[in-house]
Amino acid sequence: MKHEITLHVNGDEYPIAVDPWRTLNEVLREDLNLTGTKFGCGSGDCGACTVLVEGRSVNSCLTLAVEMDGREITTVEGLAPSGERLHPIQEAFVERGAIQCGFCTPGMELSALHLLEKNPKPTEAEIRSAISGNLCRCTGYNKIVEAVADAAGRMKPKK
Amino acid sequence: MEDRYSIIGKDVPRNDAVAKATGAAAYTDDMKLPGMLHGKLLRSPLPHARIRRIDTSRAERLPGVKCVITGEDTPKVKYGNWRLFPTTQDEYPLAVDKVRFIGDEVAAVAAVDVDTALEALELIRVEYEELPAVFDVDAALAKTAPALHEASPTNISIDRKISYGDVERGFSASDYVREDTFTVHAVSPGYMEPCSSLALCDLDGRITLWTSTQTPYIVQCLLASTLGMRENDIRVIKPFVGGGFGGKMELRPWEFCAAFMARRTGRPVKFTLTRQEELCYGRRRHPMKLWSKVGFKKDGTLVAKDLKILLDGGAYNAMGPTATFLCGNFGAMLYRYPNYRFLGEHVYTNKAPASAMRGFGAPQSLFAAETQMNMAAEELGIDPIELRIKNAMVTGDEIPGVATISSCGFIESLQEAAKMSGWKRKRKNFKAGRGIGVGCYSFISGGVFNWFNTQYPFSAAEVRAFADGTVHLLTMASDIGQGSDTVLKQILAEELGLGMEDIRITSADTAMTPQADLGTWGSRVTLMGGGAVQNAARKIKEELFGTVSARFDLNVIFEMECRNGRVYAKGKPERGMTFGEAVALAQKARRGEPLVARGYYTPRDKGLVTPAFSFGAQVAEVEVDRETGIVSVKKMWTAHDCGTVINPMAVEGQLEGSIHMGLGYALSEELQVENGRTMNNTFLDYKMFTAEDMPPGESVCIETYEPEGPMGAKEAGEGLASPTAPAVAEAVYHATGYRCKDLPITPEKILKGMKK
Numbered sequence: 001m002k003h004e005i006t007l008h009v010n011g012d013e014y015p016i017a018v019d020p021w022r023t024l025n026e027v028l029r030e031d032l033n034l035t036g037t038k039f040g041c042g043s044g045d046c047g048a049c050t051v052l053v054e055g056r057s058v059n060s061c062l063t064l065a066v067e068m069d070g071r072e073i074t075t076v077e078g079l080a081p082s083g084e085r086l087h088p089i090q091e092a093f094v095e096r097g098a099i100q101c102g103f104c105t106p107g108m109e110l111s112a113l114h115l116l117e118k119n120p121k122p123t124e125a126e127i128r129s130a131i132s133g134n135l136c137r138c139t140g141y142n143k144i145v146e147a148v149a150d151a152a153g154r155m156k157p158k159k
Numbered sequence: 160m161e162d163r164y165s166i167i168g169k170d171v172p173r174n175d176a177v178a179k180a181t182g183a184a185a186y187t188d189d190m191k192l193p194g195m196l197h198g199k200l201l202r203s204p205l206p207h208a209r210i211r212r213i214d215t216s217r218a219e220r221l222p223g224v225k226c227v228i229t230g231e232d233t234p235k236v237k238y239g240n241w242r243l244f245p246t247t248q249d250e251y252p253l254a255v256d257k258v259r260f261i262g263d264e265v266a267a268v269a270a271v272d273v274d275t276a277l278e279a280l281e282l283i284r285v286e287y288e289e290l291p292a293v294f295d296v297d298a299a300l301a302k303t304a305p306a307l308h309e310a311s312p313t314n315i316s317i318d319r320k321i322s323y324g325d326v327e328r329g330f331s332a333s334d335y336v337r338e339d340t341f342t343v344h345a346v347s348p349g350y351m352e353p354c355s356s357l358a359l360c361d362l363d364g365r366i367t368l369w370t371s372t373q374t375p376y377i378v379q380c381l382l383a384s385t386l387g388m389r390e391n392d393i394r395v396i397k398p399f400v401g402g403g404f405g406g407k408m409e410l411r412p413w414e415f416c417a418a419f420m421a422r423r424t425g426r427p428v429k430f431t432l433t434r435q436e437e438l439c440y441g442r443r444r445h446p447m448k449l450w451s452k453v454g455f456k457k458d459g460t461l462v463a464k465d466l467k468i469l470l471d472g473g474a475y476n477a478m479g480p481t482a483t484f485l486c487g488n489f490g491a492m493l494y495r496y497p498n499y500r501f502l503g504e505h506v507y508t509n510k511a512p513a514s515a516m517r518g519f520g521a522p523q524s525l526f527a528a529e530t531q532m533n534m535a536a537e538e539l540g541i542d543p544i545e546l547r548i549k550n551a552m553v554t555g556d557e558i559p560g561v562a563t564i565s566s567c568g569f570i571e572s573l574q575e576a577a578k579m580s581g582w583k584r585k586r587k588n589f590k591a592g593r594g595i596g597v598g599c600y601s602f603i604s605g606g607v608f609n610w611f612n613t614q615y616p617f618s619a620a621e622v623r624a625f626a627d628g629t630v631h632l633l634t635m636a637s638d639i640g641q642g643s644d645t646v647l648k649q650i651l652a653e654e655l656g657l658g659m660e661d662i663r664i665t666s667a668d669t670a671m672t673p674q675a676d677l678g679t680w681g682s683r684v685t686l687m688g689g690g691a692v693q694n695a696a697r698k699i700k701e702e703l704f705g706t707v708s709a710r711f712d713l714n715v716i717f718e719m720e721c722r723n724g725r726v727y728a729k730g731k732p733e734r735g736m737t738f739g740e741a742v743a744l745a746q747k748a749r750r751g752e753p754l755v756a757r758g759y760y761t762p763r764d765k766g767l768v769t770p771a772f773s774f775g776a777q778v779a780e781v782e783v784d785r786e787t788g789i790v791s792v793k794k795m796w797t798a799h800d801c802g803t804v805i806n807p808m809a810v811e812g813q814l815e816g817s818i819h820m821g822l823g824y825a826l827s828e829e830l831q832v833e834n835g836r837t838m839n840n841t842f843l844d845y846k847m848f849t850a851e852d853m854p855p856g857e858s859v860c861i862e863t864y865e866p867e868g869p870m871g872a873k874e875a876g877e878g879l880a881s882p883t884a885p886a887v888a889e890a891v892y893h894a895t896g897y898r899c900k901d902l903p904i905t906p907e908k909i910l911k912g913m914k915k
Contacts, residue, residue: 035189036182038401040351041434045842048351076182090180094172097808100816101640102179103186103351103401128850135842137349137402138640140815141850143808 005069009034010078018065025049025060028075036076036106040135047134050107051075057114059133076106079113088154089113089147098147100138108134112148116155124149165722167653167870170808173645174659175399175638184399187355187371192427195357196225198416199276200430201266201283202440203258206509206835207292207305210256210265210285217282218268223275226420226428227283229266230255233419238381238410241480243612247317249308250475252385252415258287259307259474260511261835262440267416269428292509294835296448296469299506307474307507314507316476319484321491323559324498329463333454335539341449341527342901345471345830346823347438348516349847352401354441355431358417366418367394367670373403373639374678377611379669381410382418393418397667400639404820405515406442407639408680409477438845439837443830444516445482446471449527451490459541461550463498466490468524470505470513477514479505481610485603486520488768489881490528491558492601493569494550509835517820518880519681521602526902529598529885534898542586543597543889544577544776552601552774554863562766566873568800568861569774573599575798575859580778589893592785596889599776602878603769604868605683607762615675616759618687622651622695624703624754626746628724628739629661635676636688637667641876642809643684649805650689650869654696656721657738673757682874685805686771687760689869695758702754706745707735762867770867773874775799777882781890785913788906790826790891795856799879800863803871807860813876814858821883822854823847829903 002017007027014032028034028051037060040048044059051060052074079087086094089109099105108131115122115130122130127148128141136144178184215227230253239248254265266283270276293299293307299314306312330336356370366388372378375395383390400407413430420428432441447470454463468486472479487501536543548570556564576597577583585595605617621633632651638644648662665671676688704719707726711734718729727735736744745754762770780793795818804810827846831838839845864871888899897912 029189030191033191034182035185038186038352039188040353041842043434043841043843046351046434080181086177086180090177093180094176097170097172097812099173099176099179100642100812101351101402102175102184102399103640105179106182109180128853132849132851135351135847135849137351137404137820137847138816139812140817140819141853142815142856143812145850 003066005066007068007073008071009073010075010081020064020066022065023061024051024063024065024068027065028060034075034077038103038106040103047107047111048104050110050134052110052114055114055117057111074110076109079109089151092147092151092154096143096147096150098139098144104134104136108136108144112151116152120155121152164653166649167803167805168807171645171649171659171806173642174648174664175644186352186399186401187357187369188431190357190369190398192357192359195427195429196269196271196424197273197276198267198269198413198420198428198430199273199280200264200413201280203254203261203263203265205258205287205289206261207290208258208287209290210254210258211288212286213266214284215266218279221275221279221282223271224268224279225271225426226269226424227266227279228416228420229253234385234387236385236387238385239476240377240409240478241476241610243610246310247476247480252412260509262511263474264412267420269420269424292835294508294510296471296506296508299508307509311507315504316472316507317480317483317505319487319503321487321499321501321561326463326465326498326500329498330454333462334457336452336454337535338452339531339534339900341530343447343523343526344902345443345446345513345832346828347441347443347830347845348404348406350402350404350406353432353434353437354407354411354413355429356414356417357427357429358421359427360421360425365392365394366421367396368414368418369396369398370414371400371407372397373408373637373680375637375667375669376635376675377408377678378410378414382414385410385415386418394670397637403639403679404517405519405680408515408678434842435840438840440511442477442512442514445479445513445523447486447523449523451527451531453531453535455535455539459539459546459549461494461496464490464496466501468503470503471508472505473508473510473512475512476505477512479513482515482520486524489521489524489601492772493552493599495552495556510832511837515680517877521600521878522824522881522884525600525881526884529882530888530900533596533885533889544573544582547599548573562768564772565867566771566802566863566865567774568863571861572774572776572798572800575861576776576778576796579857579859580780580796582778585780592894593782594890594892594894595778595780596886596893597776597778598882598884598886598889600878600881602773602874603681604686604771604773604874605769606681607765607768607770611677613675613677616761618676618691619673619757619759620688620691620695621673621755621757622699624699624742626739626743628737629663630655630657631663631665632692633665633672634688634692635667635669635672636684637679639679641813642806643679643688646685646805646809647688647692650692651696653870654693654721655699655738656723656725682877685872686868689872690760691758693758693869694760695756698756698758699754702745703741706748707741710744765867771865771873773799773801773878775879775882777886779883779886779890781887781894783891783894783909785895788909790904792822792854792887794854797856797858797879798861800861801875802863802865802868802873804860804862805870805872810860810875811858814879815856817876817879818856818883819848819853821880822887825884825887825902826904
């Protein structure tokens with residue numbers, strides 16, 4: 001039996017009916033066409049599917065959609081909502097060469113956001129720890145770490 | 160340098176970075192078409208068996224299933240990348256009569272959704288007659304071993320030989336000779352994007368295939384032959400690709416099945432692999448057994464080398480024949496071997512096929528060669544870096560009948576790596592548990608040997624110039640994450656004096672981009688694709704120079720230039736006009752016909768291997784916990800010669816990614832295969848380095864000028880997959896006395912080795 005739930009994604013409301021076994025990743029990608037969130041392994045090991053739920057990073061491939069009823073979800077599409085300017089994290093990723101194939105990028109950016117929201121001035125070790133659940137096969141991580149540190153400087157401190 | 164180039168040598172961000180940063184970049188699995196069906200593959204549960212009978216009737220009756228196929232439904236045409244030698248083409252898209260590894264594709268289902276397709280797979284009944292199987296090269300070569308393929312009764316599918324000088328006489332003339340056997344293991348390319356393919360059949364029966372591939376043209380050709388269609392009735396489009404590293408450079412069964420089933424059902428069909436399928440059944444780097452004998456004079460001068468390599472190829476050739484050839488070539492690289500002999504044999508075993516993976520035979524061959532060099536240095540009492548410098552190749556060296564080294568910064572790389580790392584001091588003064596080691600590499604900038612038997616140039620590019628000052632670059636070169644679209648745009652922008660924003664690029668669409676390009680592998684794109692772009696740009700310039708020259712009635716001796724958006728006489732810059740005005744004028748002179756040029760590159764008279772070699776040296780410093788045997792890599796220093804650096808940020812990214820993969824190869828990654836079954840099928844059990852595991856590094860580019868490459872550029876970043884394992888192995892030896900001759904280096908092996 002399908003469950004009627006309402007997902008709040010990037011500030012938009014999506015009332016939908018979902019089977020209880022479907023993951024948040026499937027619903028985002030297939031039902032809501034938010035394909036910026038990737039699917040890399042399905043077992044929570046690679047982090048390509050990372051999204052934020054109430055500001056906390058989670059693997060959307062391990063999260064059931066029905067549990068997300070009424071929760072605030074942020075995906076990569078919600079990072080720069082205006083569509084005109086990039087989020088400082090995205091800017092830093094672009095300019096610092098932190099992106100190669102790009103498949104890990106959305107998840108990396110959201111893990112970075114989770115970190116920087118709670119720790120605006122992280123050390124290199126804290127950055128490495130925060131993205132250690134996100135695998136990247138192209139960059140060797142250095143430019144990603146530099147980009148996150150750079151983004152921390154670009155993000156204005158919250159009031 | 161600053162004056163010479165406007166945009167070459169600059170940290171230009173990738174042209175697709177914003178699309179990737181915002182999640183807008185669409186990879187194949189992100190695509191959806193109306194009425195699209197989802198495909199799944201039924202794979203063999205047995206390593207070697209005859210197929211007696213397949214019953215698909217129950218699967219076909221399941222509601223939602225639209226198509227079920229087995230090998231019997233297909234045209235049964237074998238394929239393989241070595242089209243030049245059809246006997247090497249040993250693979251069917253779906254098994255015919257026999258399966259040869261656990262995971263061999265037996266049947267395919269297309270259904271309205273993935274769950275239905277998976278349920279249908281369970282309803283297919285296959286009766287197998289199990290056959291004896293072999294799981295390593297020794298078993299496969301035994302007299303009583305079962306043959307995997309009728310055409311290869313010995314299980315040796317192909318052998319390659321290289322020989323020059325007189326090896327036996329060389330050993331007789333040597334003061335010091337040593338023989339060693341090395342083994343290396345299987346690792347996964349581990350690209351983040353699982354393979355995915357989406358096929359659409361047009362109303363007129365033609366196929367369009369979007370697929371995660373490094374080689375759209377190869378897929379187009381082999382798909383045509385396996386479907387019994389004409390090449391140009393197939394259009395292959397490469398969308399954004401999430402990495403390949405060699406693992407996506409062949410036709411694959413799901414590409415065939417998507418196309419075949421789209422034709423059969425009239426509906427689009429998409430296949431996307433799971434990570435478990437990728438790790439268990441996907442292409443991997445060849446395990447090898449390497450026997451190497453090497454002879455030196457007392458003073459360290461190399462005299463001779465004899466190398467025999469057995470490649471554990473798995474069930475099919477895949478790119479094994481090329482790896483067989485190349486590991487022999489790399490065995491002779493880096494140093495001057497006056498006498499050299501190589502025999503490589505590619506052996507079938509009942510395992511998932513090995514194929515190309517970053518380095519293409521070099522990481523295995525150079526692990527053996529560089530480790531042996533370090534062992535020889537110790538016994539000869541010569542510093543390992545000094546021994547290398549003594550024998551190092553230099554610009555102008557030749558491998559008889561095989562290759563010419565047209566640019567080489569190897570000695571400078573060794574010196575720089577030694578300097579940066581504080582080599583001399585650390586080699587002498589380290590306390591037990593700390594160690595430092597060196598490893599080196601050389602690599603190709605694309606292959607010369609035309610195994611695919613292409614009838615087109617190796618690379619081609621088309622440039623269309625417009626009166627509004629923009630140009631359109633069309634190329635079949637495939638950006639799979641390495642950044643080739645950006646680099647090709649930089650080369651074009653430099654040649655035409657334009658900005659990156661003035662160039663539109665369309666790449667890797669076989670119906671739109673110029674025939675042909677063999678794709679992304681063997682580090683061929685910058686040199687070959689870049690050469691084609693440069694060639695096309697120069698044809699455009701020729702026309703513009705004539706036009707502007709005529710307009711200003713210039714003396715024919717004037718040199719002309721395209722720079723900063725203008726076309727002008729070099730000595731009299733005021734005699735010129737904007738690029739757009741020059742194009743408009745040229746177009747007028749052509750009575751409206753637009754200005755279009757096609758450029759190409761094919762290596763000719765460049766030996767058998769590659770038009771250009773890169774070189775480099777790497778030093779690793781480690782600390783080994785003598786209680787647990789756990790290796791902690793403290794720092795990596797790399798000096799590499801990649802010719803002219805077109806985009807330093809991209810080159811650094813390649814280098815850092817190589818170290819990540821090289822450390823995994825040395826220390827943590829290994830596909831554990833037991834009786835033909837790959838046991839570690841998740842990223843939890845297949846251990847790639849995380850951000851926390853990566854050591855810091857320092858690097859320097861030794862700039863040389865490669866005459867064959869665009870602006871002097873050559874390979875960067877693939878060769879660097881090789882030096883890390885031997886460098887770390889030597890550092891571990893320096894720290895503990897344990898000498899690794901069988902990768903990977905594990906705590907168990909270290910502890911056992913230390914007790915001796």
